[in-house]
Amino acid sequence: MKAVVDQETCIGCGLCPSVCPEVFQMNDDGKAEAVVDEVPGNAVDSAKEAEGSCPVNAIIVE
Template sequence: MKAKVDQDLCISCGACIDTCPEVFDWNDDDKAYATVDEVPEGVEDQAREAADSCPTEAIKVE
């Protein structure tokens, strides 16, 4: 499973980082990004929850 954050849609709310810090963090532009190529086993549900809770639908998890 992969996670990706659309930088044009991210509003830097931090909800994804709060929900799944194992996958998301801040980049140099103060926007969220996925820190891993593959979502680690055991945090897939949190990554999906982060995507579902994103207010701008900037996160895609596949």
């Protein structure tokens, strides 16, 4: 399972790293990014929660 953040859509609200720090962090541009190639099994639920919580739907977890 992979997580991707659309950099053009992301508004840098910081919600996803607060929900799932194992997968997401803020980059130097103030946007969120996925920091793992594959979502760890123990973080799937929180990664999906971050996807559903994103106010601009910039995250895809599949």
